[in-house]
Amino acid sequence: MKNGLKTLALTALAASIASEGFAEEWNVSVWGKRRAFTEHVEKLAELVSEKTNGEFTMNVSYGGLSKNRENLDNISIGAFEMAQFCAGYHRDKNRTITVLELPFIGVSNLEEEVAVSHAVYAHPAVQEEMAQWNAKLLMTSPMPQYNIVGTGDPRTKLADFEGMRVRATGGLGKAFEAVGAVPTSVTSAEAYQAMESGVVDTVAFAQHAHLSFGTINQATWWTANLNPGTVNCPIVVNIDSYEGLSDEHREALDSSVDEAIAHYLDNYGKLLAKWDEVLAEKNVEKVMLPEEELAAFRAKAADPIRAEWIADMEAQNLPGQELYDLVMETLKKERASN
Known part of the structure; x- marks a missing residue:
């Protein structure tokens, strides 16, 4: 009799667990504060929770879990399940996605940035490299072309960049170096202090970061049309954690990516x-460089840096030319579809 009651109790418990589902809680490491750059992560967490009736939740931490430059390392050891990082923080660990940080590759809006990023993320060589860090690329954090803010007299000619100390990472840093500037890769969180203390003269950021990290508050001018390129900052998940999800929870995560990106694009568009209102409010001059100066910048930075990048990748048995061609082909398709 006792055995029968025990069996009934266990059956009831199993049925209860099955009906309630298995609770899954992920920790997500980002940095700074909630801003346009993290809105897709916040939206993803919201959508996943809704689709699973609260069974799958994400705790988004702004710097409480890891330093931003250590997010990929900590994903690799499973310290948390999801993270954001930028390729320029550790170019040797994510060589293949740095194709997206080449200067002047011609991306003109956020939709194109999403298209080229996700095309590159889907390439087998890219996935294989990221798997070495136990990381699966989930989605990008699309950013517009970077532009610089500075103090003092505006830099309106390429000659003005000679000796200019600029906060710029990755391919952008190389581009500025090619025209005589001195790039430094202080983190985004350190940029304001670097500018305030005179460690750098100028800071290259997308608009949201100039706002979030306060560099716009020190600026007297902003280059509206320099547009040398941008940085690529993926959202990745720990492969073991991803594969350990139930089919239902994995579907909830995968099916929420497009909607999270759409929310990000809408929010960033606003x-x-x-x-322009922000610039006027803060009394920041909008600087437009002459086209001949921009052409000279592209001539010095675009072709030589691209050729060097492709040669470097091929020397490491990575498909550099193929990845660059993929970016160009994706841009062409994206524009044709629109």
Whole structure:
């Protein structure tokens, strides 16, 4: 009799667990504060929780879990399940995605940035490299072309960049170096202090970061049309954690990516629409460099840096030319579809 009651109790418990589902809680490491750059992560967490009736939740931590430059390392050891990082923080660990940080590759809006990023993320060589860090690329954090803010007299000619100390990482840093500037890769969180203390003269950021990290508050001018390129900052998940999800929870995560990106694009679009108002409010001069100066910048930075990058990748048995061609082909398809 006792055995029968025990069996009934266990059956009831199993049925209860099955009906309630298995609770899954992920920790997500980002940095700074909630801003346009993290809105897709916040939206993803919201959508996943909704789709699973609260069974799958994500705790988004702004710097409480890891330093931003250590997020990929900590994903690799499973310290948390999801993280954001930028390729320029550790180019040797994510060589293949740095194709997206080459200067002047011609991306003109956020939709194109999403298209080229996700095409590159889907390439087998890219996935294989990221798997070495136990990381699966989930989605990008699309950013517009970087532009610089500075103090003092505006830099309106390429000659003005000679000796200019600029906060710029990755391919952008190389581009500025090619025209005589001195790049430094202080983190985004350190940029304001670096500018305030005179460690750098100028800071290259997308608009949201100039706002979030306060560099716009020190600026007297902003280059509206320099557009040398941008940085690529993926959202990755720990492969073991991803594969350990139930089919239902994995579907909830995968199916929420497109909607999270759409939310990000809508939110960022509103910020860009108000950017001129921000400049006026803060009394920041909008600088437009002459086309001949921009052409000279592209001639010095674009072709030589691209050729060097491709040669370097091929020397490491990575498909550099193929990845660059993929970016160009994706841009062409994206524009044709629109």
